[in-house]
Amino acid sequence: MFSRLALAIGILGAAASVQVQAAGAAKYLPPLSDTVMADLAKLDPSQYETFHLQNASDALTKRGPPNGLRGIQERCTTSHCYDFTFDDGPYNNMRNIVDHATDNGIKVTFFVNVNNYDCIYNQQRVSDLRYAYGKGMQICSHTATHPHLNDLTHAQIDHQVQGVEDALWKILGVVPACIRPPYGEANDDVVNYLNDRWGYVVINWNYDSGDSTGSTTAQSKAVLRTIKSPKHAIVLMHETVDTTPNNLFPAAIKIAQDNGYTAANHQTVPQSLGFNGYKVTGTRGSRDSTWTCNGYTPGQG
Incomplete structure (x- = not known):
């Protein structure tokens, strides 16, 4: 279910779907947050793994949940x-x-x-x-x-x-x-x-x-x-x-x-x-100034 990303990823919108080539077949990077996409763009593809959503022969827009x-x-x-x-x-x-x-x-x-x-x-x-x-x-x-x-x-x-x-x-x-x-x-x-x-x-x-x-x-x-x-x-x-x-x-x-x-x-x-529980797996980060709940008012549920 996993494919190693075969090319660097540009910073895209959260809803974007990216086509990459792996073993000659089209694969799709799942939609990810802007922050995650920006981090992935800085990494070598060997530093993380990602799974595509669905096989699609010719439609970049074919997206959806796993399996x-x-x-x-x-x-x-x-x-x-x-x-x-x-x-x-x-x-x-x-x-x-x-x-x-x-x-x-x-x-x-x-x-x-x-x-x-x-x-x-x-x-x-x-x-x-x-x-x-x-x-x-x-x-x-x-x-x-x-x-x-x-x-x-x-x-x-x-x-x-x-x-x-x-x-x-x-x-x-x-x-x-x-x-x-x-x-x-x-x-x-x-x-x-x-x-x-x-x-x-x-x-x-x-x-x-x-x-x-x-x-x-x-x-x-x-x-x-x-x-x-x-x-x-x-x-x-x-x-x-x-x-x-x-x-x-x-x-x-x-x-x-x-x-x-x-x-x-x-x-x-x-x-x-019967699906992989993670869209992307890589290396955890180190605490910095972005590790904050600012902008997220505590829930009540």
Whole structure:
């Protein structure tokens, strides 16, 4: 799915798609934020990897999400798949969740903001993200400040998308190919825009633990007990709810095991949907004056 870029990239607009030649076949660089494009233009192509969106014989304008995963994805597709997902971080419990997952031999997916419960550039948040990524967890976008996307213009959506792309490129050296709309809200126009302009797979869920809407741990466990193999499950949880990483998540792993799922069934969302979770992978950056949440008012979700 990856191709090494065969020529230097000029600085283009965020929605641009670039044709490159690799092994004689046309490949396409996914749409990226202006900041990431500018950084890539300074690098030798051997210093990063990128995947194209779709094969296209003669149309430069053919773009879209990886593997043609259009629309909103609400369930995983691999056999007996069961995906734990955590929204609204990075925050205080990310490392705890990663440790529980690692100890049980499973992978989880985090959908992160730039400035929601905390600024993503704060040193502890940087450390936690690098810890999670280093342990093989997937990091996806949850927008910069957790707004209602249906209420935004396309230009405002661009601002939300680019903020996360810039931050994860600087902190981890990656740009995600997956996004979860805040509150699970995205109308057809928003979904099509995220698919076509930004090349994102849009991911929601089909089982909500209810941890962020007032459910007790016991009530959340009752929901999870209904998920029995071979059901295909994407489960919504929140790392910002203290009872989730400390109580619910460890119990959820045991419940899933009792219901017929093995550690191998607990994959990242991109793994269980069959696409590469990152549009670009390279080398993480070093802190400078641009590592700031200025311009991103803290979210409330």
